[in-house]
Amino acid sequence: MSAGVVVVGFVPGPRGEAALQHAVEECRRRDARLVVVNTSRGDSLVDERFLQGEDLERLEAQLAAAGVPAELRRPMRGRDVADELAGVVQETSAELLVIGLRRRSAVGKLLMGSAAQRILLDVECPILAVKAPPR
Amino acid sequence: MALDSLLGGFADALTPVNLVFALLGVLLGTAVGVLPGIGPAMTVALLLPATYVLEPTSALIMFAGIYYGGMYGGSTTSILLNTPGESSSIMTALEGNKMAKAGRGSAALATAAIGSFVAGTIATLLLALVAPTVVELAIGITAADYFALAVIAFVAVATVLGSSPLRGLAALCLGLYLGLVGTDVLSGQERFTLGVPQLSDGIDVVVVAVALFAVGEALFVAARLRRGAVQVINHKGSWMTREDFRRSWKPWLRGTAFGFPFGTLPAGGAEIPTFLSYATERKLTKHPEQFGKGAIEGVAGPEAANNAAAAGVLVPLLTLGIPTSATAAIILAAFQGYGIQPGPTLLTTEGPLVWALIASLLIGNAMLLVLNLPLVGVWVKLLLIPRPYLYAGILMFASLGSFAVNADPLDLVLLLLLGLLGFVMRRYGWPVAPAVIGLILGPIAETNLRRALAISDGDLGVLVDTWFSRIVLGLALVALVGPIVLRLVRGPRATPEEVQQTGALQHPVPAGRDRGEEDR
Numbered sequence: 116m117s118a119g120v121v122v123v124g125f126v127p128g129p130r131g132e133a134a135l136q137h138a139v140e141e142c143r144r145r146d147a148r149l150v151v152v153n154t155s156r157g158d159s160l161v162d163e164r165f166l167q168g169e170d171l172e173r174l175e176a177q178l179a180a181a182g183v184p185a186e187l188r189r190p191m192r193g194r195d196v197a198d199e200l201a202g203v204v205q206e207t208s209a210e211l212l213v214i215g216l217r218r219r220s221a222v223g224k225l226l227m228g229s230a231a232q233r234i235l236l237d238v239e240c241p242i243l244a245v246k247a248p249p250r
Numbered sequence: 251m252a253l254d255s256l257l258g259g260f261a262d263a264l265t266p267v268n269l270v271f272a273l274l275g276v277l278l279g280t281a282v283g284v285l286p287g288i289g290p291a292m293t294v295a296l297l298l299p300a301t302y303v304l305e306p307t308s309a310l311i312m313f314a315g316i317y318y319g320g321m322y323g324g325s326t327t328s329i330l331l332n333t334p335g336e337s338s339s340i341m342t343a344l345e346g347n348k349m350a351k352a353g354r355g356s357a358a359l360a361t362a363a364i365g366s367f368v369a370g371t372i373a374t375l376l377l378a379l380v381a382p383t384v385v386e387l388a389i390g391i392t393a394a395d396y397f398a399l400a401v402i403a404f405v406a407v408a409t410v411l412g413s414s415p416l417r418g419l420a421a422l423c424l425g426l427y428l429g430l431v432g433t434d435v436l437s438g439q440e441r442f443t444l445g446v447p448q449l450s451d452g453i454d455v456v457v458v459a460v461a462l463f464a465v466g467e468a469l470f471v472a473a474r475l476r477r478g479a480v481q482v483i484n485h486k487g488s489w490m491t492r493e494d495f496r497r498s499w500k501p502w503l504r505g506t507a508f509g510f511p512f513g514t515l516p517a518g519g520a521e522i523p524t525f526l527s528y529a530t531e532r533k534l535t536k537h538p539e540q541f542g543k544g545a546i547e548g549v550a551g552p553e554a555a556n557n558a559a560a561a562g563v564l565v566p567l568l569t570l571g572i573p574t575s576a577t578a579a580i581i582l583a584a585f586q587g588y589g590i591q592p593g594p595t596l597l598t599t600e601g602p603l604v605w606a607l608i609a610s611l612l613i614g615n616a617m618l619l620v621l622n623l624p625l626v627g628v629w630v631k632l633l634l635i636p637r638p639y640l641y642a643g644i645l646m647f648a649s650l651g652s653f654a655v656n657a658d659p660l661d662l663v664l665l666l667l668l669g670l671l672g673f674v675m676r677r678y679g680w681p682v683a684p685a686v687i688g689l690i691l692g693p694i695a696e697t698n699l700r701r702a703l704a705i706s707d708g709d710l711g712v713l714v715d716t717w718f719s720r721i722v723l724g725l726a727l728v729a730l731v732g733p734i735v736l737r738l739v740r741g742p743r744a745t746p747e748e749v750q751q752t753g754a755l756q757h758p759v760p761a762g763r764d765r766g767e768e769d770r
Contacts, residue, residue, distance in 0.1 A: 160286065161331070161633040 119147030120209040129247035130215030138213040148184040157191040197233035259605025275312035279319015290320035291576035295459035299651040311610040325362040338520035338556035341528040345548030362553040367619040369506040369554035373561030384569040388594040394702040398719035400695035402726040425688025464648040466672020468641040498550040505554030513562020520559035527551035576683035
């Protein structure tokens, strides 16, 4: 078993798929194992970014078919996504973190902050930011 | 006669200002109905301070809209999340959620919304028809009779709402006690004021209601915040087919027939008729194999029943001044805030107001139908709001409203103390509704009791002087003692989990059943 680990922050939707795809490619290239993180702070009643039911099964099937050793983690401990990812990266001493990016307006970022920005600044390892393929 | 008055009511309710308030009411009502834990009672309590600035007609139209809206909103959460937004939507969750999982969410939502509309409209028309008759019967009612009515309302509410009669009665007594604080109207004596001058006016209803509902719930949610995300089922799938309509219309009507009478009873509430309606549909259906797997009748019936019950609750409120649900109690407090005492004379003294209210209910119902079907997606988005933000907003409104009552910092202290009480009540499964009903109806019952005793020179026999009060007090006694006797005879009641194990209940016990929450 190789020592290398690639971590990917997964959210449902095109950018998550793109991130996952790139993460799998990176794993093959580096002969590393994949750790998929799908997290929710769990403080709203419904979180569409937290996989459940059919979406979860689909992702598990996708990972099984990807051909790289993969592990899915779904922490929900009230910490936000940047903290969770930083924690996983540190714990696994990952060599790469892959995240999906989306377009945000300046006002939206001002009001809600940017999870991606916090991840880029806080996480210790190199980060590959992937955008959803244009439709 | 009723029809003429109702048309007059429409003329009042159709003014642009009142239409805006009706719209505001149904929007707010649906929103809080969708959110579990936040119900119309809390919302109306939070908005009670608005009565200081609004016209009575506008404010009451808005409150009634919230009340009806809450009944619609609850079904959305039941169907798409399997988490009933309101206690009266528990039965909807059984079949509705199964339908949604089978990709028939749209049909379930549609039959719930149309059923609610049909039931709400019929029941509101019944309310308009029945109200003048009830008033005629009630006009000769004595103070002792009125006291008897209040007693049966207390007993019924305390024993029906909540997880156990004992808890309900304890909560009721808490409410009655809080209602006693202040200066005695007849003797001028100060009661339970602890020497605090501000308490001699009593604790304001706004403060108690907001504390018990809003602050108590906020603390409760904060205490068990990380519960994890629930899965929303997409409301995809085809709309109601002709077949669905054919299977729905009878349950709608039967649900209305269950809901309205139970709502008018001084204990009815909306849960029991939904249970009855579900059981009936299950028995009468031509598709028994579908029950437990998403039968449309199981959604149509209970949803019609809870809306019809909501209209039914307004009958005793508007004709007798007896509130039978928490929301009705707070609407009664709103009436009192305007110096209007609901009772048999309400229809004659405040006729235009009452008829405008009834007309606005019909209008609000139509608005709800239009709003709900296309906007389901928007309502579900409300559930994405992180709860810390939501409850922070509620707490801010609660403090602002309580402070606005008298501009006295003591009210904020009371708000916090009573809020802690509300938290403890929720934590130990004491229902909040009986406390609020005791608080609001208690002083009215007391005034009538004292009046009756003053007339009879202190002879307690006056309380059972008329046949009316004898029967009513007798019923109250049966309601109080009956369950205890039955339990002694039959042994302890089975819990839903036990029933499920024996195989009699084939569907899962819906989540949220054990909340002890009946914020209606």
